[in-house]
Amino acid sequence: xxxxxxxxxxxxxxxxxxxxxxxxxxxxxxxxxxxxxxxxxxxxxxxxxxxxxxxx
Amino acid sequence: xxxxxxxxxxxxxxxxxxxxxxxxxxxxxxxxxxxxxxxxxxxxxxxxxxxxxxxxxxxxxxxxxxxxxxxxxxxxxxxxxxxxxxxxxxxxxxxxxxxxxxxxxxxxxxxxxxxxxxxxxxxxxxxxxxxxxxxxxxxxxxxxxxxxxxxxxxxxxxxxxxxxxxxxxxxxxxxxxxxxxxxxxxxxxxxxxxxxxxxxxxxxxxxxxxxxxxxxxxxxxxxxxxxxxxxxxxxxxxxxxxxxxxxxxxxxxxxxxxxxxxxxxxxxxxxxxxxxxxxxxx
Numbered sequence: 001x002x003x004x005x006x007x008x009x010x011x012x013x014x015x016x017x018x019x020x021x022x023x024x025x026x027x028x029x030x031x032x033x034x035x036x037x038x039x040x041x042x043x044x045x046x047x048x049x050x051x052x053x054x055x056x
Numbered sequence: 057x058x059x060x061x062x063x064x065x066x067x068x069x070x071x072x073x074x075x076x077x078x079x080x081x082x083x084x085x086x087x088x089x090x091x092x093x094x095x096x097x098x099x100x101x102x103x104x105x106x107x108x109x110x111x112x113x114x115x116x117x118x119x120x121x122x123x124x125x126x127x128x129x130x131x132x133x134x135x136x137x138x139x140x141x142x143x144x145x146x147x148x149x150x151x152x153x154x155x156x157x158x159x160x161x162x163x164x165x166x167x168x169x170x171x172x173x174x175x176x177x178x179x180x181x182x183x184x185x186x187x188x189x190x191x192x193x194x195x196x197x198x199x200x201x202x203x204x205x206x207x208x209x210x211x212x213x214x215x216x217x218x219x220x221x222x223x224x225x226x227x228x229x230x231x232x233x234x235x236x237x238x239x240x241x242x243x244x245x246x247x248x249x250x251x252x253x254x255x256x257x258x259x260x261x262x263x264x265x266x267x268x269x270x271x272x273x274x275x276x277x278x279x280x281x282x283x284x285x286x287x288x289x290x291x292x293x294x295x296x297x298x299x300x301x302x303x304x305x306x307x308x309x310x311x312x313x314x315x316x317x318x319x320x321x322x323x324x325x326x327x328x329x330x331x332x333x334x335x336x337x338x
Contacts, residue, residue, distance in 0.1 A: 020066045021088040037088075048065075052215055053114040055189015055260075056291060056308035 004044050006031055015042060057333060060085045060104030062120045062131070065112045068314045069325075073108060076325035080333075089120045099127040106336055107131035108289075108328070109310060114142045114187060117310050132332065133309045137287030141309035145186050145222055147285065154284045156277070157303045159295070160225040167207050170221035174203050180226040185210065186217035189308075190260035196226060227295045227303060233257045234268060234294040234302075236278045237311065237324065238287075240331030243278035245322040246270050247315065265315035277302055288335065289328055 004013045009029035019025075021037040024047055034047040059082045063070045066086075077084045085104045089111055094100055100123075107124050109131050111117035122135035133141070140146050148161045159182075162173030174181045174197065183206045184194045193210070197203035203223075210218050236246035251263035259265055278292050281304055291311025295303040313324045 020063075020071075020086055021091060022064055023066050037091075051113055052192075052213070053187060054112050055114070055192070056310060056312050 002042055004042060006033065007044055007046060008033075013044060015044075057082045057106075057336070058085055058104045059083070059329070059332075060087050060102060060107035060124075060129070060131075061110055062087045062089055062107055062117075062124065063110040063112075064089045064116050067112065067312070069312055070110045072314075072317070073110065073325045073328070076323065077329050080326065080329050082329070087120075089116045092120070094123045100124075104129055106332065108332070109133055109138070111310065114138070114189075114310075118142070130336070132288035133290070134287065137285060137290075138309040140285050141287070141290065141307040142187055144184055144188075144306060145220070147307050148222075148224075150284055151281060151304050151307075154280075156280060156284065157297075157300050159227050159303055159305065162221075162223045164221050164223070165219065167204070167211075167221070170207060170223055171200055171203065173221075173223050174200065177223060177225045179203075182224045182226050183207065183210070184222050184224065185213075185215055186220055186222050187215065191256040191258035194256055196255060227297050227305075229295045229297060231255075231257070232263075232266075232296075233305065234274070234296065235311075235316065236268070236270065236274060236292050236294060237313065237316065238278045238282040238290045238292060239324070239328055240288060240335055241279070242331070243270060243275045243282075244327060245316060245320055245324065246274070247319060259315050265319045267320045274302060277304070281307060288332070 006013050006027045008031040019035045023035040025033045032047040033044040036043045059077045074084050109121050118135050118138045121131050124131045145163045148158045152158045164170045180196050180198045195206045231252045232248045232250040246268040248266040248268050249257040249263040251257045257263040291308035293305040295305050297303045
């Protein structure tokens with residue numbers, strides 16, 4: 001597990017070590033976050049909104 | 057075997073495919089589309105024998121399938137299949153012209169023409185965005201007044217096809233439809249999607265999944281649809297019309313299958329991987 005910072009509230013967010021980039025994480029502050037991977041380093045950004053072209 | 061998974065949002069399905077591919081002894085190479093850059097004079101540095109397309113965004117799915125195919129790596133589904141399946145007008149007309157039953161549908165480029173087509177089809181009619189999913193913005197118009205309003209809503213969206221009207225007869229189906237999966241040369245599993253409270257029977261809108269026993273007619277129909285639309289892994293939505301029998305509503309090129317696995321116990325990911333390996337070896 002790795003502890004990251006929520007980009008909205010600054011609080012701690014725990015993420016699995018093997019999280020995939022793009023994986024969604026709900027934070028207790030209400031933010032929906034997306035895992036970002038640069039090399040081996042994980043971070044979080046605000047998740048992309050559901051797009052008009054999303055779906056099956 | 058090195059199996060690439062092109063994705064943008066790792067849902068249950070993508071994680072399940074990754075896990076099942078690993079269980080089958082394959083090396084999985086996740087390809088996060090949003091961080092990819094493709095240059096016209098070189099190939100992306102990714103070693104995969106074949107790819108499975110799993111982008112939730114249609115535009116990213118079509119584009120990444122095209123770009124991956126362009127460097128000679130097979131991908132399911134291929135970009136032509138995705139274009140045919142994600143555009144409802146293409147799907148309907150391709151199938152209808154091949155004598156596969158679909159709801160009677162009119163496509164027109166102007167509102168008065170669309171209203172005229174609705175009169176010909178007979179109210180109530182269904183108006184759908186030409187590209188879209190999860191039942192979003194699909195509406196039943198009881199009369200010309202309501203159809204006019206729905207067309208106005210469509211006109212003021214940012215959808216690419218907002219000025220093209222796709223109007224369809226309303227099929228009086230039971231409170232359910234059928235989702236059947238075509239995988240390789242088989243159609244091994246399907247579900248009913250039941251919703252007594254909403255004529256739109258998408259599970260995204262609350263329909264309940266129930267197991268389906270696939271009869272020979274349904275299986276043959278699914279494979280015929282796959283033959284016309286192409287691809288390797290399709291989710292085919294079927295209506296049961298009292299007079300016409302099975303009618304193809306839509307075809308999904310990057311189908312979701314979480315609820316199918318949950319209610320049938322059928323391992324869709326494992327079956328897909330097995331069929332893909334058979335196909336690749338040929």
